[in-house]
Amino acid sequence: MTCLFRRIRFVLPTCLAGVLLAGCAPNPEIATVTVPRAAQHVSPAARALLPDPNPPYTPASYQSRSLAAYYGHMQDKLLASGKLRQDTGQGVAITADQLTKDFIDIAMKDEYMRGGSGTMHRSMDSVLRRWEKPIRVFTVFGATVPPTERERANALVASYVNRLARVTGHDIQMTTRENANYYVMFMGEDDRMPFGETLKAAIPEIDPATMNVFKHTPRNQLCVALTFREQNGSPVMGKALAMIRSEHPQILRLSCLHEEMAQALGLPNDSPTARPSIFNDDEEFALLTTHDELLLRILYDRRLKPGMTQEQALPIVRQIAGELVGR
Template structure:
């Protein structure tokens, strides 16, 4: 089971986010259990303020096609992002730094299903569905792997919930993913405000079978840029680019939040991950032997 979440962990950005999150937690606690609507307003205000500050610092950039990517850098970033885990299960909980991992991806077509909490208005649902559909199309073009939004029988669930809905989503999780571990359920149900979004990807019993199911959590309180960033990053990470790296640039897979959308660099990583020369379950050592040649191949195709 693979976990990824967007939680900046170091530097000035992390300190800013932790400070604003602490203020949000204080505000939420001050409202009391009978004022859930006010709690949602406070958390939405926190994310609005955070988005404003990130944009004012030149973060959440919307450019996708950044020039100057070379094969050596692309290969190094592929090994860091696709062949390592961001989190692992230890002692029944999530621990950061999962270490080297076998190659993970989907072998079956991805069927995206979007579930909204009651707090998400009709117009916002339409905007979110449009975003998920456009991101799915982008991911399919980049990877060559079939991915589409469906109305029934999804294997990749996108849950867009406010804080109260997410904290009380145990029955929803048990319904859509009966095999989800207690640790995975707890990680979702206990998300703190400084975790923007999360994805849990569940592999089959045989590593060669690839992922069988995934669940992405997007906060309904997010303003537009953070909302889109979460959808783009978590869907891509749920396809198998499961780690973040502070050295990855230009990339959304870097917790400095510089880029708010998938860049050409990130789409090239997806093309590498789903290349016919790789197989699900390959070890990091095996992939490392010819990853730079693969990087040169995908760069040459544009």
């Protein structure tokens, strides 16, 4: 029996927003949810109520260990089928026309919208969204994440943050909990429920429905990212949270990290024609590619402005793409 490995982007109302195991469990998803509420300032007193971001280690439960075996088998299947490439795709030719199309498809469209009934339907074209203020990243760990894995994850996040800052030219740095507006959370199955109860102290914008995305994550949902607007109705992003499952083996974990952090910068969607790219349902590439770096460079080019429509942005995007890869 053959099942497809795919991603689905969830966008809440009014907001910006592979190969499976034998037996065909529900298709894996990497959900990016843009919450239709403005980011709020969090007082030092509220931050003091947060749980320890680096708690004492607690061994994982049988359920968590079983999930780790499941994801390990999933990664093996994907690798055996030629998926999850870890190169940058430098051998694949990229034209200005293709890069322009990919940018519009990935940065300026909402693939899916969750309606009030929970049904999924196609959404309309959207506008350009990105961060304007500095991004400050902080890592948070669940108790079941082993200390050695925490050290490795911190190093991976810091390295990737430096890369994203270099590529975009935007001010992106690691920081302390007190100054963070982007939380990267490594959580096991045993960690999310207790942590979720106090997460609202750091991110009061989270409503119950959105909290459930974090607390009750089904196993086919590989990772989750939540992004929040700077103000109600604004195309400028003000806060983000990414949850990476600690049960993932190394490549799946790094793939989730690369995609979720890049998407939360303003590239929320997939395109079936984007190649070489992590923003493609075919799962060919696991890590940010040269093509994806070009998309980020376009997104943070100062000639583009948040809120631009496709009609406004298209000639500028076409010009920038031509400068980056030639006519």
